[in-house]
Amino acid sequence: MTVGAPLSWIGIVRLGLVQTALGAIVVLTTSTLNRVMVVELALPAILPGVLVALHYLVQVVRPRLGHGSDGGARRTPWIVGGMAVLASGGIGASVATAWMATDPIAGIALAVLSFGAIGIGVGAAGTALLVLLAKRVAEPRRAAAATIVWMMMIAGFAVTATVAGHLLDPFSPARLIAVTTGVALVAFAVAVAAVWNVEGDGAGVVPAVERTRPLFREALRQVWAEPQARRFTIFVFVSMLAYSAQDLILEPFAGSVFGMTPGESTRLSGVQHGGVLAGMVLVALAGSLGRGRFGTLRAWTIGGCVASGIALLGLVGAAFAGPGWPLRESVFVLGVANGAFAVAAIGSMMELAGTGRAAREGVRMGMWGAAQAVAFGLGDLVGTAASDVARHLIGSPGDAYALVFAAEALLFVFAGWLAAKVGSGAVFEPGARTGNVLVQVERG
Numbered sequence: 001m002t003v004g005a006p007l008s009w010i011g012i013v014r015l016g017l018v019q020t021a022l023g024a025i026v027v028l029t030t031s032t033l034n035r036v037m038v039v040e041l042a043l044p045a046i047l048p049g050v051l052v053a054l055h056y057l058v059q060v061v062r063p064r065l066g067h068g069s070d071g072g073a074r075r076t077p078w079i080v081g082g083m084a085v086l087a088s089g090g091i092g093a094s095v096a097t098a099w100m101a102t103d104p105i106a107g108i109a110l111a112v113l114s115f116g117a118i119g120i121g122v123g124a125a126g127t128a129l130l131v132l133l134a135k136r137v138a139e140p141r142r143a144a145a146a147t148i149v150w151m152m153m154i155a156g157f158a159v160t161a162t163v164a165g166h167l168l169d170p171f172s173p174a175r176l177i178a179v180t181t182g183v184a185l186v187a188f189a190v191a192v193a194a195v196w197n198v199e200g201d202g203a204g205v206v207p208a209v210e211r212t213r214p215l216f217r218e219a220l221r222q223v224w225a226e227p228q229a230r231r232f233t234i235f236v237f238v239s240m241l242a243y244s245a246q247d248l249i250l251e252p253f254a255g256s257v258f259g260m261t262p263g264e265s266t267r268l269s270g271v272q273h274g275g276v277l278a279g280m281v282l283v284a285l286a287g288s289l290g291r292g293r294f295g296t297l298r299a300w301t302i303g304g305c306v307a308s309g310i311a312l313l314g315l316v317g318a319a320f321a322g323p324g325w326p327l328r329e330s331v332f333v334l335g336v337a338n339g340a341f342a343v344a345a346i347g348s349m350m351e352l353a354g355t356g357r358a359a360r361e362g363v364r365m366g367m368w369g370a371a372q373a374v375a376f377g378l379g380d381l382v383g384t385a386a387s388d389v390a391r392h393l394i395g396s397p398g399d400a401y402a403l404v405f406a407a408e409a410l411l412f413v414f415a416g417w418l419a420a421k422v423g424s425g426a427v428f429e430p431g432a433r434t435g436n437v438l439v440q441v442e443r444g
Helices: 009-040 046-070 076-099 104-136 139-167 173-195 216-225 227-245 250-258 262-289 297-321 327-352 361-394 397-420
Strands: none
Touching: 009 046, 009 076, 009 104, 009 139, 009 173, 046 076, 046 104, 046 216, 046 361, 076 104, 076 173, 104 327, 104 361, 139 173, 139 262, 139 297, 139 327, 216 227, 216 361, 227 297, 227 327, 227 361, 227 397, 250 262, 250 297, 250 327, 250 397, 262 297, 262 327, 297 327, 297 397, 327 361, 361 397
């Protein structure tokens, strides 16, 4: 499904830099500004929670943005334009946060607009980037490419958080705006440099069959009517709901049941992230070096979901057993399973994105990205709310967390069943074809 020459490893890394830049801006707006609103400005915690949820909610327009990118010969303008909107939203969010100190109403109004822009920017740049990767990455490299791009996004989170953390001290509203503006401008410049001429001259010609585009509603209806695309959309939603629901309750669980200090629970979260990276690398190596001997992308997706469910049952055991249970080992295994499923799912999206009706790659990617964004926003809410409700009804923190982890395990197993219903997948070898897959989709 590649258009033009397949991307080299250097080309893949260059596109990964776009994810690094995207992550750099997002981490400041969803993490640093969150803390400033709650701690320095003493505002209700629900305010940044609603703003972060808003940036997910507006990403339901991803299919429309993807449809727009389908209408042109190139995805680069959508990536650059999306990064420009994202950078503007990031700067606006920092100004809004500083403004809240003197005029809360005006500051909140600007924050709503800014976080909306952040969501639109992420949706436009992220959707177009994944379509470009799907079109230009050769099949044997897709698992590794997915790992590289995801890991570079995480690197953007880590590097920005560390550097910005140092630059923000001593804190002042003016310094907050200056640091955020600097990060946004550097990130935008890096993204522009990264995509410069990556598509090449061959991407500028639109086949005649692709020039006649239906209206967006018709294109969306056509894609949704494809059984495999619809199933994959549901799979993305369910799996990402299970994936995100555990994020905000793992550290409170460690503190409540195992008596860990904030520092210890933070380190435990680091163990989980280390496992995620290990799982990603495992799938990348299986895809790049295994050449079909170590399973298909579809098999890794299904297996990763089931393994995540089993690993969550380990946390159910930890909740009942309490101190003495090998919690770090259980969390690491969960991270490995999560990382394997996530990268395999992204690789599957890249494989599926061009197997249906022509000139609908952006709509499919957008539809999957919207499902992922909604699941992430809902997962944060559902995970924390479920733990609160369970603790209220049950009383025992351990039993309450066990119930929530068991529910998440069931979600992962259900997601694995859904993944098994989506086509026959892509094997890890050159020239491999998908089986009876009718449609395609993206992760946002």
